Amino acid sequence: MTTQEYLIQKLNEFLDSRSVTGVEVHLEKPKEEKFGDFATNLALQLARHLKKNPKQIADEIKAFIGTDERFVAKIEIAGPGFVNFFAASANLYDQLADVLRQKEKFGRSNLGAGKKAQIEFVSANPTGPLTIGHGRGAVLGDTIARLLEAVGYQVTREYYFNNAGRQMRVLGESVRLRYLELCGEKIEFPEDHYQGAYIIDIARSIYEEKGDQLKDADYTYFKDRAETVIFDDIKRTIKRLGFEFDVFYNEKSLYDEGKIDQVIEGLRQKGLIAERDGAVWFLTTKLGFEKDRVIIKSTGEPTYRLPDIAYHVEKIKRGFDLIIDIFGADHIATYPDVLAAVKALGYDVERIKVLIHQFVTLLEGDEVVKMSTRKANFVTLDELMDEVGVDVTRYFFLMRSMSSHLNFDLTLAKKQSDENPVFYVQYAHARICSILKLAEERQIDLKAAPDLSLLKATEEINLIKHLLNFPNIIKAAAENYEPHRLTNFLFDLATLFHKFYTECRVIGEDAALTRARLALIDATRHVLANGLGLLGISAPDHM
RNA sequence: GCGCCCUUAGCUCAGUUGGAUAGAGCAACUGCCUUCUAAGCAGUGGGUCGGAGGUUCGAAUCCUCCAGGGCGUACCA
Numbered sequence: 001m002t003t004q005e006y007l008i009q010k011l012n013e014f015l016d017s018r019s020v021t022g023v024e025v026h027l028e029k030p031k032e033e034k035f036g037d038f039a040t041n042l043a044l045q046l047a048r049h050l051k052k053n054p055k056q057i058a059d060e061i062k063a064f065i066g067t068d069e070r071f072v073a074k075i076e077i078a079g080p081g082f083v084n085f086f087a088a089s090a091n092l093y094d095q096l097a098d099v100l101r102q103k104e105k106f107g108r109s110n111l112g113a114g115k116k117a118q119i120e121f122v123s124a125n126p127t128g129p130l131t132i133g134h135g136r137g138a139v140l141g142d143t144i145a146r147l148l149e150a151v152g153y154q155v156t157r158e159y160y161f162n163n164a165g166r167q168m169r170v171l172g173e174s175v176r177l178r179y180l181e182l183c184g185e186k187i188e189f190p191e192d193h194y195q196g197a198y199i200i201d202i203a204r205s206i207y208e209e210k211g212d213q214l215k216d217a218d219y220t221y222f223k224d225r226a227e228t229v230i231f232d233d234i235k236r237t238i239k240r241l242g243f244e245f246d247v248f249y250n251e252k253s254l255y256d257e258g259k260i261d262q263v264i265e266g267l268r269q270k271g272l273i274a275e276r277d278g279a280v281w282f283l284t285t286k287l288g289f290e291k292d293r294v295i296i297k298s299t300g301e302p303t304y305r306l307p308d309i310a311y312h313v314e315k316i317k318r319g320f321d322l323i324i325d326i327f328g329a330d331h332i333a334t335y336p337d338v339l340a341a342v343k344a345l346g347y348d349v350e351r352i353k354v355l356i357h358q359f360v361t362l363l364e365g366d367e368v369v370k371m372s373t374r375k376a377n378f379v380t381l382d383e384l385m386d387e388v389g390v391d392v393t394r395y396f397f398l399m400r401s402m403s404s405h406l407n408f409d410l411t412l413a414k415k416q417s418d419e420n421p422v423f424y425v426q427y428a429h430a431r432i433c434s435i436l437k438l439a440e441e442r443q444i445d446l447k448a449a450p451d452l453s454l455l456k457a458t459e460e461i462n463l464i465k466h467l468l469n470f471p472n473i474i475k476a477a478a479e480n481y482e483p484h485r486l487t488n489f490l491f492d493l494a495t496l497f498h499k500f501y502t503e504c505r506v507i508g509e510d511a512a513l514t515r516a517r518l519a520l521i522d523a524t525r526h527v528l529a530n531g532l533g534l535l536g537i538s539a540p541d542h543m
Numbered sequence: 544g545c546g547c548c549c550u551u552a553g554c555u556c557a558g559u560u561g562g563a564u565a566g567a568g569c570a571a572c573u574g575c576c577u578u579c580u581a582a583g584c585a586g587u588g589g590g591u592c593g594g595a596g597g598u599u600c601g602a603a604u605c606c607u608c609c610a611g612g613g614c615g616u617a618c619c620a
Contacts, residue, residue: 026560028559028562029559030562030563031558031559031562031563031565031566032563032564035563039562039563041561041562041601044562044600044601047600048600054600078563079562079563079601080562080563080600080601081600082562082563125620162620165619165620166619166620167619167620277618278618279618280618281618290545290546290616291616293617293618294617294618295618296618297618298618299618301618303617303618303619303620304619304620308620328614329547329548329613329614329615330614330615330620331614331615331620332546332547332548332614332615332616333546333547333614333615333616334615334620336546336547356547356548358548358549358613358614359613359614361613399556399557399568400555400556400557401556401557403548403549404548404549404556405548405549405612405613405614406555407554407555407556409554409555420568420582421567421568423582424568424582424583426582427580427582427583428583430580430582431579431580431583434579434580435579435580436579437579438579439579469559472559473559476559476560480560484557485559488557488558488567491557491567491568492567495567498583498584499583499584499585501579501580501583501584502575502583502584502585503584505578505579506579507579508578508579542580543580543582
């Protein structure tokens, strides 16, 4: 049992002893050292219930819990009635020893209890290479998946795509026109077609293979060819980022298997479908929305809404307990009514979490670069990785909360890549490895259990306390789908390690202390490696 | 007009779910390498948390209004 668990239990016992209900025990980690290791505002919360002065209640809490050599060294009352607890160091050392036993498993838990989660992200249609904008979603999605796995979920990473429709026709047509150019025909290339150089590359490979045999063919061959090439490219980029999708889900299968018709039929039965102006409408106004939406155009083609509804129904039917969608801010408006439809069809929408990340604004110096796949003025994810590497790319996308806009200054990123915080964290890991290597060379015996209670310096205690908070951080990051909490935690951990390194010499004269410190840095190494692993960032042995 | 997001140090952003004296990186300035990696450490300066009200023991955090910015608001996806 940890001190934290002990205190929560005792505080709840206190509530029972005073017959208080409906008050939740809140134990927090104070920012300032002098306020102890844990603090509770329970006395302040209870002041109203018990009609007593908060300080008096705080005194009662203090007396009720008392000190305990295993868990609580000291209790203080401060400010208006905070109760501050100072953890007994014995517990600290026990837990540190436990970190060394758990090693790469430390931080993991089984909160998810094997529940099935599905996380859909990237989902870019194969019309061009992945851009920096897709990169944010890709890295966030994969990292949230890793975090969920760490707390015991069984996770499916899924990529949803559409290889039919207008966009793809334009893509095929774009390649066809470039091909005709290569055949020597004079072509006026329309402005609203895909301008990228990759289109010409695809056209060239077709020309090299087939000569001018396809001069009179329509766009379909070119479309299929482009799709294959572009998808291969996307998969390569994803792999380079450090993961793979478990499922590529083709929108088309929803049509082939009749799922689309089922949605229409289901909604019709609920009285949520009407035909007007030659189109089929989804009567969202009946569900409290501002206006109705077209789901089948007068041309007979569905809008994106219809397959999206069918797809989400499918996800639920596939038996996932948790369904996460990650979208860029441009998709914000569409999801409320898709979810409303799924709900109207009688499915449990609660298990669907839609996470929206704000845009990446690309800056070239002071200039804002507007990105568009069609206009081909985008910066690809591959180009970014070429420039700064995978670790920096991932760290960069993970260091901010997804609700804030991300400014990406390319010139700065290139110039300052050496000073990027990711190196600071990795450096801590490399330093530790280097010390451990030296210990090995000097044949320091690490078999005997070290006496961890020798670790008494402020830097040592602070480092240990931070390490022990790792499982809480993973839990919070996973529950809130906020990878940046872990990124910040690791940065702080690196800071504490670097301070420790500066003040405390690990391999020294005192053999017992050396062993204790080697154990401490080994535990730190595991936490750094485990944390970086969850972010998909490497933990190098040397730099 | 309406919906979602944002506004915290010169710049880029954190802020543990409402707590105690608001933090970090970068940029500027000053120290520290004959000892385990100086990609490091220590220090200085820098703030009306966009503005105004409200809720309460207590607000950067919750509510209302206002101002500024981003993204949407399609029979595009």
